[in-house]
Amino acid sequence: MVTLGHFLLLAGLLMAIGLYGVLTRRNLIAVLMSVEILLNAAALAFASAAAFRDPHLFAGQVFALFIIVVAAAELSIGFAILLNVYRTHGAVSDDAIGEMRG
Amino acid sequence: MSLTAFYALAAFTLVFALFAVTTANMVRAAFSLAVTFFLIAGLYLLLGSPALAAVQFMVNASAIPIMTLFIIMMTQSRRSAAPRSWQVGVGFLAAAVALVFFRSAVVHGEGRVAPVSPEALGTNLLQAALLPFEVASVLLLLAMVGAIVLARRRAG
Numbered sequence: 001m002v003t004l005g006h007f008l009l010l011a012g013l014l015m016a017i018g019l020y021g022v023l024t025r026r027n028l029i030a031v032l033m034s035v036e037i038l039l040n041a042a043a044l045a046f047a048s049a050a051a052f053r054d055p056h057l058f059a060g061q062v063f064a065l066f067i068i069v070v071a072a073a074e075l076s077i078g079f080a081i082l083l084n085v086y087r088t089h090g091a092v093s094d095d096a097i098g099e100m101r102g
Numbered sequence: 103m104s105l106t107a108f109y110a111l112a113a114f115t116l117v118f119a120l121f122a123v124t125t126a127n128m129v130r131a132a133f134s135l136a137v138t139f140f141l142i143a144g145l146y147l148l149l150g151s152p153a154l155a156a157v158q159f160m161v162n163a164s165a166i167p168i169m170t171l172f173i174i175m176m177t178q179s180r181r182s183a184a185p186r187s188w189q190v191g192v193g194f195l196a197a198a199v200a201l202v203f204f205r206s207a208v209v210h211g212e213g214r215v216a217p218v219s220p221e222a223l224g225t226n227l228l229q230a231a232l233l234p235f236e237v238a239s240v241l242l243l244l245a246m247v248g249a250i251v252l253a254r255r256r257a258g
Contacts, residue, residue: 013116058230075166
């Protein structure tokens with residue numbers, strides 16, 4: 001029998017993987033991809049909590065839906081910024097944008 | 103809800119997510135991300151909400167990997183450099199801390215899922231959650247216009 005704990009554990013593991021990716025990736029596109037994994041883990045946690053605990057108030061499903069919307073908006077703006085980074089610096093790696101370093 | 107299907111989907115999800123954050127080949131990472139999100143759509147089906155599964159399939163498993171592939175090609179970043187050694191340590195540490203926090207969230211309880219029909223979810227979205235729904239559409243419009251303005255080549 002699959003319980004809510006199974007799904008929450010999976011969401012936690014996905015979140016750990018995404019966090020590892022955010023901190024270790026050096027290409028900024030890959031960092032944004034890791035952020036996507038983080039957001040999907042959160043959406044999965046919301047949806048599973050809704051399905052097991054509260055299926056008729058819809059709050060969890062609606063939250064998961066809005067997380068997907070916000071993720072899409074964040075990613076499109078992030079990619080547009082990275083395109084500008086590429087035009088001004090010639091690369092989208094983290095050592096290409098180090099001029100703010102003290 | 104079958105335990106076998108859950109374990110199969112969960113194992114493949116974790117494997118592909120791990121591959122997406124570790125491989126040096128960015129194109130493979132983008133495709134692996136697409137497969138991860140596709141499998142998460144399967145998990146939404148297991149959770150009895152086909153509407154979420156459809157949105158996940160159309161947005162996260164199709165549109166976002168295509169956009170990622172476009173940006174990978176446009177910025178000529180086929181490969182991601184290997185992480186610095188201190189980054190790997192910090193990454194493992196942060197992942198371990200996150201898992202410790204999540205350990206307390208693992209609850210034991212009944213394993214019964216009540217399916218939610220897309221009609222009910224849509225009705226709720228347009229009645230109880232109408233204001234957030236409209237705000238989300240304005241946010242998407244802003245993101246679209248903002249992305250076009252940011253990515254446009256300056257004339258001259």
